[in-house]
Amino acid sequence: MISALSYPSIPAQAGTHVSQFGMPEKWAPACAGVVLSIEVKGKTQMTSVGLPPAEKPEQVGLSSERLDRITATVRADVEAGAIPGAVLAIARGGRIGYAEAIGYRDREAEAPMTLDSIFRIASMTKPIVSVAAMTLSEEGKLYLGAPVADYIPAFGELTVGIERAKAKRTMTVQDLLRHTSGLTYAAFGDSPVQMLWRDADLANENQTNEELAAKLAGLPLMFEPGTTWEYSMSTDVLGRVVEVVSGKSLAACIAERITGPLGMADTAFAATGDKAARVAEPLVDKATGKKPPMRNLTRDNRWHSGGGGMAGSAADYVRFGQMLLNGGELDGVRILAPKSVAHMASDHLPPNVQYGETARTRFGALAPVPEMGYGFGLGFAVRKAQGMSPVPGSVGEFFWGGATGTYFWIDPQEHVVVVLMLQAPDQRLRYRYLTRRLVYAAVTGPARSRRR
Numbered sequence: 001m002i003s004a005l006s007y008p009s010i011p012a013q014a015g016t017h018v019s020q021f022g023m024p025e026k027w028a029p030a031c032a033g034v035v036l037s038i039e040v041k042g043k044t045q046m047t048s049v050g051l052p053p054a055e056k057p058e059q060v061g062l063s064s065e066r067l068d069r070i071t072a073t074v075r076a077d078v079e080a081g082a083i084p085g086a087v088l089a090i091a092r093g094g095r096i097g098y099a100e101a102i103g104y105r106d107r108e109a110e111a112p113m114t115l116d117s118i119f120r121i122a123s124m125t126k127p128i129v130s131v132a133a134m135t136l137s138e139e140g141k142l143y144l145g146a147p148v149a150d151y152i153p154a155f156g157e158l159t160v161g162i163e164r165a166k167a168k169r170t171m172t173v174q175d176l177l178r179h180t181s182g183l184t185y186a187a188f189g190d191s192p193v194q195m196l197w198r199d200a201d202l203a204n205e206n207q208t209n210e211e212l213a214a215k216l217a218g219l220p221l222m223f224e225p226g227t228t229w230e231y232s233m234s235t236d237v238l239g240r241v242v243e244v245v246s247g248k249s250l251a252a253c254i255a256e257r258i259t260g261p262l263g264m265a266d267t268a269f270a271a272t273g274d275k276a277a278r279v280a281e282p283l284v285d286k287a288t289g290k291k292p293p294m295r296n297l298t299r300d301n302r303w304h305s306g307g308g309g310m311a312g313s314a315a316d317y318v319r320f321g322q323m324l325l326n327g328g329e330l331d332g333v334r335i336l337a338p339k340s341v342a343h344m345a346s347d348h349l350p351p352n353v354q355y356g357e358t359a360r361t362r363f364g365a366l367a368p369v370p371e372m373g374y375g376f377g378l379g380f381a382v383r384k385a386q387g388m389s390p391v392p393g394s395v396g397e398f399f400w401g402g403a404t405g406t407y408f409w410i411d412p413q414e415h416v417v418v419v420l421m422l423q424a425p426d427q428r429l430r431y432r433y434l435t436r437r438l439v440y441a442a443v444t445g446p447a448r449s450r451r452r
Contacts, residue, residue: 049089049099049115050318060092061445067098070438078103083405083431084283085113087314087421090439091322092414093447099314106281117280118271118311119421120294122402125310126235128258128267128320129250130177130379132242134340135257142245144174144378148181151241154217158182162192164220171225176238177378178348182221183232188358193222202233205301209240209250212303222356229349229368229376230356239306250304261333262319267312269304271297279311282404282423292425294404308402314421317408321417324398325410345398345412347375347382364429365391366399391433392440407432415447 054060057067070088077083085103089096101113136142142151147170149156158167160182167182175181186197200215201207207215216237222230239250246253251269259267271279276298282291295301297311319330324345328336349368360367366389368376373388375381380400383393399409405422420435422428 049087049096050315051091051094051096051322053099054092054095054097057097057442058445059448060095060097061443061447062090062092062097063442063444066438066442066444070098070435070442071100071102073434073438074100074102077427081283083422083424083427084281085422086431087113087115087117087119087419088435089314089318089419090442091318091417092443094322094326094415096318098442105278107283108281113280114278116266116278116313116315117421118266118275118278118297118313119280119406119423120297120311120402120404121267121317121406121421122308122404124317124400124402124406124408125306125308127324127379127400128254128310129235129239129242129306130344131320131324131336132246132250132254132257133173133177133238134336134344134378136242136245138337138340142173142241144172144177146173147171148173148176148237148241151244152213152217152237154214155237158217158221158225160221160224162196162220167221168224169226171221173238173241174348174378175225176234176241178376179229179231179234180226180349180353181232181234181237182223182225182228182230183216183234183237184222184230184356185232188231188356188362191222193220196220205295205303207303209236209243209304209306213237213240223354226350228354228356229359231359231362233307235379236305236307239304242306250306258320258335259316261335262316262323262330264312264316264319267310267316267320269309269311270300271311272300278313280421280423282425294423314419317419317421318417321408321410321419325412325415325417344378344380345382345396346377347384348377349375364433365389366429366432391436393436401428401432403428405431407435409436414443416443 057064074086078085084107087101090098101115103113105111105113105117160167171181184194186194197219200219242253243250279297284291323330323335324341327338328334328341355369360369368374368381373385375384380398383395383397386395394411394413396413397409397411401407403425405424405428407420410417418439422431
């Protein structure tokens with residue numbers, strides 16, 4: 001188990017504190033909780049990852065003994081070669097009750113995992129972009145019920161299916177946020193529409209969001225807007241809407257409105273310069289002898305994919321999650337109003353909504369389908385009912401994950417924020433289920449909330 005913070009330029013010594021984050025001085029107060037401690041004389045000291053540490057796990061209602069099970073389980077998977085390594089952080093009541101970096105950041109290079117490792121967060125980009133859109137909504141600049149065509153005129157003439165029938169209703173911004181736009185992902189099936197999409201070069205890293213939106217507007221939709229939950233490139237189009245409304249690139253808008261004010265210094269669309277040395281890598285696939293395809297973070301690409309292009313650290317995403325749990329505020333910095341967060345965390349799916357063919361198989365026990373007790377809000381899934389999904393949780397929780405293996409959830413009833421950082425695509429569903437079982441098994445007492 002590796003629990004030491006290791007910045008390339010700072011030696012990892014007992015009691016090491018890092019106070020330089022390479023960000024504007026006006027944002028430094030928001031990062032007061034990102035100081036990290038290390039393992040000393042075989043005992044793991046309480047560690048602050050994005051938030052202040054509890055004096056001990058029991059202070060926030062977590063069992064030290066049961067938390068040790070998490071570390072042992074993940075370590076066993078590392079030793080078995082199932083995953084390269086992982087960072088898992090649990091915040092409860094506004095304090096860090098558990099934060100461990102286990103295994104390897106890069107197994108081939110024998111580089112140990114560190115708490116400040118940077119991961120491709122994939123679709124965990126979507127909640128960030130959704131929050132950016134909601135900030136614009138709060139300012140009266142963006143209306144969720146408006147047609148997407150109001151912001152991207154090319155979406156004014158939509159067609160559906162390989163027959164290219166005229167769409168019966170317009171696509172709205174709300175459809176983009178809840179994935180009922182009619183859009184799809186080309187890689188999620190072999191339907192005639194998806195086969196056509198594959199020829200459109202939609203994942204070109206040299207395109208802009210404006211260029212991507214133009215491509216998508218010219219392609220047929222998979223479904224009529226508003227009728228079907230189909231996980232899709234909706235948030236990529238939303239990213240372009242954010243650019244149009246804000247007058248800035250998606251990267252600049254997110255930095256100004258979210259990551260900068262919250263002190264999320266490692267979260268961006270690339271990890272260049274000194275940050276490149278902290279990028280976590282997946283294992284080599286024994287069958288192919290190659291690593292699974294993932295974005296090269298060490299260079300700046302033109303495409304800022306709102307659906308999956310960002311990278312970041314566990315500490316950063318804990319801060320983002322705690323902001324949402326607090327109702328839109330952290331460390332005196334307000335990103336959203338409480339009502340806006342509550343609106344995002346409500347189920348927005350229509351009562352007669354249908355589901356794409358891969359919804360259940362791709363997301364399993366956490367799919368936003370009625371039989372699992374889940375719905376989908378504005379940027380993430382939400383739990384509506386207890387006792388339907390086989391995985392534990394609470395009514396009112398909201399969550400999402402990334403194809404690379406990353407995952408987070410926020411449980412307002414238990415005052416919990418959990419962030420899993422992992423680069424193991426083939427283990428993503430297993431780890432979503434596993435971390436929920438292990439984390440909730442360690443919640444044995446009440447949280448002492450400390451609002452920050």
